[in-house]
Amino acid sequence: MDNNANDQFFKDKVLGHPAGLFVLFFTEMWERFSYYGMRAILVIFLTGLLTDENPGWEWTSSAALSLLGTYAMLVYLTPLMGGWLADNKIGYKRAVVIGALLMTLGHAAMAVETPTFLYIGIAFLILGNGFFKPNMTSIISKMYEGHDEKKDGAYNIFYMGVNAGAFIGIMLCGWVGEKIGWSYGFGLAGIFMLLGMLQFYFAQPLFGSIGDKPVKSKSEEGAESNVHRNEASIKLNHFIPIDYLLIGIFTISALIFIINDPLSKIGNIQTFNFTVAGMTDSLFFALLAAITFILLLIIRMPRYVAIERDKMIAFAIFCLFTIFFWAAFEQAAGSLPIYTRDYTNRVLEGGAATTFKIVDLIVTVVPLGIITFVLLSLFRKTFNRIGLSNLILGSSFVIVWAIVIYKLYIEFQSTETEVPVTWFAILNSLFIIMFAPLFTKWWDSKYNPPASVKYFLGLFLLGIGFGFLAFGAKDVPAGAQTASLSMAWLVLAYLFHTLGELCLSPMGLSYLSKLIPPRMIAFMFGVYYLAIAIGNKLAHYVGGDIEKITNEHGLSTFFLIFTFIPIGIGVISLLLHPLLKKLMHGVR
Incomplete structure (x- = not known):
């Protein structure tokens, strides 16, 4: 694409970036709202008692987490096909709309609360995610062609939308699902997915031809043939x-x-x-x-050629570490909600209740206020061009603010507060927003550690987080169905898990781009996503045994598994530093 053609996107700026970036910001925010909002309540709904005021289905943890694990695994694999379809057949914009529509139908099906509709809903969510997930970042990449100096800032803003959506989605879908009804929680996720899709669809004039159905020009076909000729001179590793x-x-x-x-x-x-x-x-x-x-x-x-081979071996080792990291980290979606519900004292009274309400008010209203300011800035720049999109986006924020005000009103009416199970899951997004700038400065400084140290830190901090949970549960006897442990252990666990995530999670794609030759990027990208998918499935395969391990060996033993294994793998990463340094051939 001609660089001058992209200059048009930089005429109407919001916070120094094209207005189109913030349309993508809000679209991704609503998608993450629906994804994390649904995921936050799925396991506690499936394993909830049939006799409760807000009854669940009383599944075993093994059954519930098995379903969650398969869902999470496929969510990371379908984008490989969705990205290929968008690149070669239907274009990014159409793929995003199709994906958002499928996910809307998925959330709507889950709101029916029958097994058949649950499975239909999850199938739609998996397929929709495959179309949606890979193509938002592809649109940003195309939009910023010729403006590479602005890309880092653009992706930072975009990923703030990811965390904002996760934060608000978990808070609102979680509260509505637990306090009002599970169907309303699942339905709320679907409503905002639909609004996000409509907002994006009616904002397409902002993007011009970016993301349209691909049509190869003669010059591109000529360039492609040149690539093939160049590759002919390289020793290719054909499949046998x-x-x-x-x-x-x-x-x-x-x-x-x-x-x-x-x-x-x-x-x-x-x-x-x-x-x-x-x-x-x-x-x-x-x-x-x-x-x-x-x-x-x-x-x-x-x-492979020796240097390529070495770099790919190094990346494969990083992928192995990635599997173990996500296998432990993703307990946050499976076994941790069960621990929070059954073994944590979440009832607060008097001053403690008042303090929590004030903290809850601040962490709810302040981020939402900042995002609303961004919304108003977008309105001022784009209302004349995409008025309908802006009205839909504005309406979605009116709904959010109405639910937040109602939630805060209800909470402040009671003298006793029971902290929702899902409230703790927002801590991950909150800590990311707080600490990500510090880690960015660290990585940009002369003290930026090598890859093996980053993987060690990520796994070590993750293990320490589970260590707090194991220590807190040390006096819970084997076979205990309930306990009244302090919420402080959960807060510390989420803090250290997030610090570990900030050390390790961004490294995968970074080293993919640095270590892998361009012609191998797609294949190794698939390997990396496969590693995350395996980690997610493994997390819930093992986490599903929380009841069995707790009954036989105690709750503390369950968390010690996730303490020692990540720390052990982290130590292996440190010990492999000389080998990895040699294999990476100077790549930092």
Whole structure:
């Protein structure tokens, strides 16, 4: 794209950036609102008692987390297909609209509160995420072509929208779901997904031809042929029959595991109904998939040019660390809500209740006030061009403010306060907003640590967070169904988990861009997303045993698993520093 063509986007600026960036900011914010809002209440709804005032379905934690794990895993895999479709067939803007519409239908289906509609809803959410997720950042990348010096700031603003959406979504969907009714919580997520989609759809005049259906010009076709000619001079690592065989075994085994695991735990449906060396069919196929994928990497990597091979091995090691990190970190969506509900004293009285209400008011109103200021700034610059989009966006904020005021009114009426289970999940977004600027300054300074140290810090801090939970639960006897532990342990856990995330999470894509040659980016991007997907599934596969481990060994033992394993893997990262430094060939 001609750089001068992109200058038009910088004429109408909001906070120094094109107005179109803030349309994307709010679209992504509503999508994250709906995703995190739904996820915050899913497990506590599924495992809630049938006899409560706001009854759940009384599923076992194993069944609930098995479903959540399969959902979370597929959420990270479908964007690979959605990104390809947008790049080659339908364009980014259409993909975003299709994805948002599918997710709206998904949330609406979940609000019906029947098993059939739950599964239909989750299927729509997975497919919709595949269309939506990869293409928002693609539009930003195209918008800022020729303005690379502004890209870092643009992505920082965009990811603030991600955290703002997660923050508000967890707070409002969580409160509405727990205090009013689960259907209303799921429905609220769907309403804002729909409003976000409509706001984006009617703002498309701001984006011009960016994100339209791709049409290759002759010059692009000529450039592509030149790339192919250039690649012909490079020693390419073509796929051979053994590669395809391993990919086939891996794909089939992984799909069997992904589908069979929730089927067996929710409906007691055993797809193959066999055991091997004491392993269930689900676990057998999971291990088969893991072994074949490792074999594929071992067979393919030696066939690359030496320096490329070394860098890809280094990145593969980072992907392995990534699996272990997310396997522990994602307990926040599965086992931690169960711990919060059943083992934490969330009832506050007197001065403690008043203090919490004031803190809750500040952390709710201040971020929302700042985002509303950004909204008004966007209105002033774009109302003449995209008035309908602005009206839809404004209406969504009126609804948010109305719910927030009602929530605060209800909370301040009571002398006793029960902190919602979902309230603690907002701490992650809150801590990210607080500490991300400090970590950015650290990484930009001369004290920026090497990759192995960053991975060590991320895993070590994550393990320490679980260590607080293990220490807090040390006196809870094995088999206890409830306890009254201090909320302070949860706050400390979320703080250290977030600090660990800030050390490790941004590193994956950064080292992908630095270590992997351009022609291999797509393949290794898939490997990286696969690592996160495996971590998410593994998190809830292990986390689903919270009831079993707590009954047999105690709650503290459950959290010690997630204390020692991340710290141990972190120490391995430190010990591998000399090897990783050599493999990275000067890349920092």
